[in-house]
Amino acid sequence: MKLLAWFTEKLVAWVLPRPRLVLIVALLSAVASLWLATTRLGVETDQLELVSPKLPLITRSAMLDQFEFHGKTTFTLVIKAPSQDRAIEFMKAVVSKINADPKHFQGVFYRVNPDEFKKWLLYYLDKNDLVDLRDTIGQNSKMVQNLSENPDLLNFFTLVNDDMASKMVGQLFTGFLDDKKPSTPKGKPMDLEFMIKVLGGFSQYLSGNPEYVSPWSSFFKSGSWDLQKEGYLWQGKKKLLVAEVMPSKVKGEVSKTLGSLERLRSDIGELKASGFSDVEAGVTGQEALNNDQMLTAMSDMTKATWLSLLGVILVMALFLRGFRHPLIIALTLLVGLCWTFGWTAIFIGHLNILSIVFAPMLCGLGVDYAIHWFARFEEERTLTDAPRLEIIKNVMGKSGPGIMLAGISTAFSFLPFILTGFRGLMELGMITGMGILFILIADFTVLPALSCYLANRGPVPGRSAGKRKERYLLRLGPKGIRAILAAAIVFTALGVIGASHVHFSLNPMRLQSKNSESVHWEKVMVENSDRSILSAALITNSAQEVEKESARFRALPTVSDVDNVFSLLPDDQEAKIPILRSIAQAVPGLKSSIAGLSAANLDPPPAGDAAYKASLIDVLERINFKMQPDQASKWGASKPQVQQMSTVRTFMGEILQSLHKSSPARAKRLLQYRERFRKDIVNQWSIISSGSSASPMTIRDIPAQLRDQFYQNGRYVIRIYPKGAIWQEGTLTDFVKSLETVNPGVLGDPVSLYVFSSAFKKASIEASVYALIAVALILLLTFKSLRLMLISLVPLIIGSIWTVGLMGATGFDFNLANSIFMPLVVGAGVEYGVIILYRWREGMSGYGLLPYSTGKGVILAALTTTIGFGVLMISENQGIFSLGFVAWSGSICVLLSALLILPSILSFMNNPAPVLEKETKNATC
């Protein structure tokens, strides 16, 4: 304390004779600091780098990044459309815009070229499906043979009609020969699903819908592919179409990918406005989430900083009854803030998602010392008629050391964050701790220098010194003290109960802004995803290891699924070969004129003439005659069959009506449909024909874009999906720990999240402990009394218990943002205790009394701190909001505890006035 008093006295003795010089130096250095901040201060968004840049997991994760688009940053484009065709159409439109804009985009991965794996499509079918396919081809050999000769629509309907007629007559006259379980094709009940598919698609097409519906999925059951639609990256049972967009990184922006993100969103908006109003689309993925989070946070923090400053000034103006002193305080604070920005720009160079909140917080915390200073200044004005300079000297002499001690204590409640080793907290601790020290320096240089010119002069009018001496904010009798202490015990017990309901939430989605586009689409993906969108990973060097480790991971109860490069290959290929070869024998070659041509190279059919249309009408009417639902019902057809017949008749009616009307547009649609139908058959044919004779697929045959995600340069990646909700702390811990029992080298998002959250939790607790230790040591050294040191910590400890209890009562959990509240509140909690204790040591307080100026100063300081924390609640970012709420309620709890409990406890102690007088005398000597 002596040292502080000596330092304060010397500093003031140097400042007061040369206020102009001090102010000029302060102004110039503040401007230089601002310039440094605007030119050099960046923002970092990588979550893992918040832990530690030297973390081995970061290096290993960088290796894993190579398997995800070769380490390129990506945005995830998500499309939700009324139909798959529409989604594909929109995707193609966006892709064409992306490809035309190399300034903003490096590329886009939206499709695996289906031609690259077309040959092996049949291998991907289940064995039973292959058997069904073989049977279907065998049972319809006549139609298959005939279509290979003439894959035309009319021929198709003619073949269908022949088949129907044959089945119908067979059923009428020889149906009694069929066994109950039909062994012959003729015995099978007529399934009209396929006809309905064809007629439905045909009818829609004729009525003007350009979407072609391939009917072959119904005919071949699972064995049908429309190559136009294959290879796209569908998710959520084909409800969502996604693509990975690689942005170009532009230097100089807050985020290097922000420009690309904004361009992509603008492209989407333009497309939606130009004929895609029925399509929903958006951008998400980690990079977009980071960008949105940073944008929201920065915009909110800018608003919060100004709001905090304004709020603090208004509160001060109200309490200090005028604008003159608040102006001095605000200017002092601004200088301190500018120095902090400059120091951060030079020594750290960036802000992170944790340290970005420092400015509004410093506004609330840092202003306290100036408030205490002016509270004492006002008191001194009521005590003496001395000139302004003398009063300033008095204030500095009496309250300076206490204020200095409170400031240093607060700074040292942040600075020990460095010891946690958690980079995000280390930086926050350094910036905020240094910020407090800078503000403190400003409070002892700029503030007295400004006060020399601007502070109110002379005594407060209309008040006598004698009366003023007796003013107390709190007068507690023995009963009141007992009541307060009893209430404190009750509330603390309730706080402990409430605290037991507070958990730790890991879900990063709960930290983001609810209105953020990337969060919306990430939620859509999570809701529609068949499995967790996060997976752990292991990098291995041999195929044997892949198989072995994958099997071990699969056996874990915490694992739902394991993917590796081999799981991209079809299952059980060897067992499927005989079935495929039998299909190859059953499938006739296409007519020589179309064999070898891809569907795209086929000549269009000859223009539809009247004879063709008449033949088509004829055959469709003949089919229609066989669809008699009423009679079929009487003859014992099942309800679904009768229903199918009705559906066929409905579509048939629509088609015939369209065909009977003749117009060039209708003729063109018929011709187009014939063309697409023919191409479709040729496609199916070539897939079945080439697929049934293909050799088994190997990893070399997997399309590179897909294979690279699992295998590159002799290195394999195993991806492991969790069972259960990964966002729950228990599930995540169990998942990661169980994976580590198989192989401690696992990495990936869940591992990073686990490492990050564990490190963060540990660091937050460590930061609180270190802060407490540092503050306790300072207090012990200052007060030289263990008892006083412990008493000064009471507001902090009791206030913290109340705060966590309040969190439990209001349903707030700890999360990755608000866990740092405790070390933040340490500073505030200790400050109030120190100020009250210091005043108590002056010996001015009696039993259960709290002097008015001290109480006022503490309340005003607490109010400004709550403003500093409270304005964080304007943030749309839920993490910052929750931090704001918890820190705000924490500072109020700590204030109540300091104002009520501390004087009550001090009332049990002897008046220490002689001690302080002695110290002051010694310091002066």
Place this chain on the structure above:
Amino acid sequence: MPRVRHWKLLLFASCFMTLWAAGPLRADSGATAKVRSVLDKAMEIQTNPSLQGTSHRKERAGIIRKLIAQNFLSSEMAKESLQEYWGRISASQRAQYRTLLTAIFIDSYTRQVVDFLKQEKIQYPGESPEGAFTKVKTVIMRTDEHIPVDYIMEQSGGKWMIRDVLIDGVGIVETYKSSFATFLGAHSFSELIQRMAIQKRANEGL
């Protein structure tokens, strides 16, 4: 020269007219008339107000059955439908088979007529020779639907009789042939007779 030309032209016109007039006569050899008369009768029965409703269904079916029995050469159909098997079975088996097939065919056809035939608009596009027989083409026309039904006619005892019917190109005799061949490939002839007997009994409730 002009005279000669006129004479030649007249001769050509006469020949053409004769051939043109003879065409329909040759096409309508009586087979079409027979088919028309059978179909008309069947439609008359089907639309007779006194035979409408489920209570008269059995009575109506009886009359139709009679009409079919009178106009179809069902014994010939039976023989043809068994192909080479006909030569391998005994006379009593043949008789048993013929009786059963005739009954089953008549029942099946009767049921088809009773259930499907209404007062139809029937087109008769013509007739054409079909080997030793004559094919009479008909088309049952309805709104947005139609079906070609061809009748293979044979003259027997000076009368045109129906020997086979092709429903949308699928012949009944051919259907019997292929179905029986498939069945006999996996079962014995007595099993076929057994199945036919069961079917005959099942049809009795028609």
